[in-house]
Amino acid sequence: MKEQNGSSYQASEFLKAMGLAEAKVGKTCALVAWTLGLMPGQKFGGVIDKPENLHVLSLDAAAIRGAIGFLKMLNAPKEAFNFKVYNLEDDVRRVSCGTEEWDYSLYNNVLTTVRKITDRCKGGSPVIIVSSLTTLALALERAIAGPPNEAKRGAGMDQAKWSDFARQLNEIRNVLQQDSWHCIWEGHIYKPPATGQNKNADDAPRETLQVAGKAGYNFPNNVEQVFRIRRMFGQSIEGNSKIDQVYLDTRPSMEFIAGGRLFTEALDAKEYDLTLATYKLGLTVGRWGAKKKEKAA
Numbered sequence: 001m002k003e004q005n006g007s008s009y010q011a012s013e014f015l016k017a018m019g020l021a022e023a024k025v026g027k028t029c030a031l032v033a034w035t036l037g038l039m040p041g042q043k044f045g046g047v048i049d050k051p052e053n054l055h056v057l058s059l060d061a062a063a064i065r066g067a068i069g070f071l072k073m074l075n076a077p078k079e080a081f082n083f084k085v086y087n088l089e090d091d092v093r094r095v096s097c098g099t100e101e102w103d104y105s106l107y108n109n110v111l112t113t114v115r116k117i118t119d120r121c122k123g124g125s126p127v128i129i130v131s132s133l134t135t136l137a138l139a140l141e142r143a144i145a146g147p148p149n150e151a152k153r154g155a156g157m158d159q160a161k162w163s164d165f166a167r168q169l170n171e172i173r174n175v176l177q178q179d180s181w182h183c184i185w186e187g188h189i190y191k192p193p194a195t196g197q198n199k200n201a202d203d204a205p206r207e208t209l210q211v212a213g214k215a216g217y218n219f220p221n222n223v224e225q226v227f228r229i230r231r232m233f234g235q236s237i238e239g240n241s242k243i244d245q246v247y248l249d250t251r252p253s254m255e256f257i258a259g260g261r262l263f264t265e266a267l268d269a270k271e272y273d274l275t276l277a278t279y280k281l282g283l284t285v286g287r288w289g290a291k292k293k294e295k296a297a
């Protein structure tokens with residue numbers, strides 16, 4: 001317990017954030033590059049204080065391969081690749097081969113990995129990126145529901161299973177969102193395609209977070225910062241014709257969640273530098289790789 005008052009209160013010195021976008025926008029690439037301070041135009045270094053303090057929990061197929069390729073396009077220095085990757089991609093795929101319901105193997109593996117990561121986050125400005133919440137949730141849901149069953153039909157989930165699914169996600173979230181490191185959840189936005197049946201505005205397809213049930217509804221409510229990652233396809237970053245402009249939308253008009261706390265007061269509607277945005281929110285930044293000002297002659 002921290003005893004504070006209205007003048008001294010601060011919920012945390014670290015991000016508890018979500019970076020949301022549609023599939024294949026390049027969320028992991030952008031978040032890794034921003035965190036390392038290597039995105040073109042970043043002048044203040046990275047959120048981390050050293051590359052070894054960036055920890056990426058990899059659940060999406062080949063997302064980190066894309067991020068590494070992106071860093072090479074940015075001519076990242078050799079030491080930038082010292083960030084840690086915890087590859088659970090095959091653990092996720094293995095769940096689909098399971099023949100039993102109430103399978104806790106993936107949940108236990110994830111928690112064991114998460115605790116290994118958090119044991120290494122000692123001092124400085126560590127960052128944990130979860131790539132991605134969507135894949136984690138789908139895999140945990142499959143593990144609880146069991147395989148598709150023609151006899152049972154339906155989704156294979158009942159009230160007890162949905163409750164356990166929510167508890168598992170809540171447990172993992174709370175372990176990762178402790179106040180000694182930054183935690184950034186990467187998540188997918190899904191908007192059903194418009195059809196001839198959606199003629200009225202009230203019938204228009206709604207954007208949703210791709211996490212099923214009440215767990216998906218409640219998850220964004222239990223993070224502090226919600227950024228929508230926008231990629232301007234075909235609009236290159238100045239000085240690099242191969243890289244599209246990317247920014248953090250801090251005023252997203254998403255039906256399922258607003259932006260984040262202090263966004264209106266502290267942030268511009270478009271933030272192009274995650275390190276600067278984190279600093280504006282009054283949170284810890286390590287500034288690894290910051291360009292030093294040259295001394296006047």
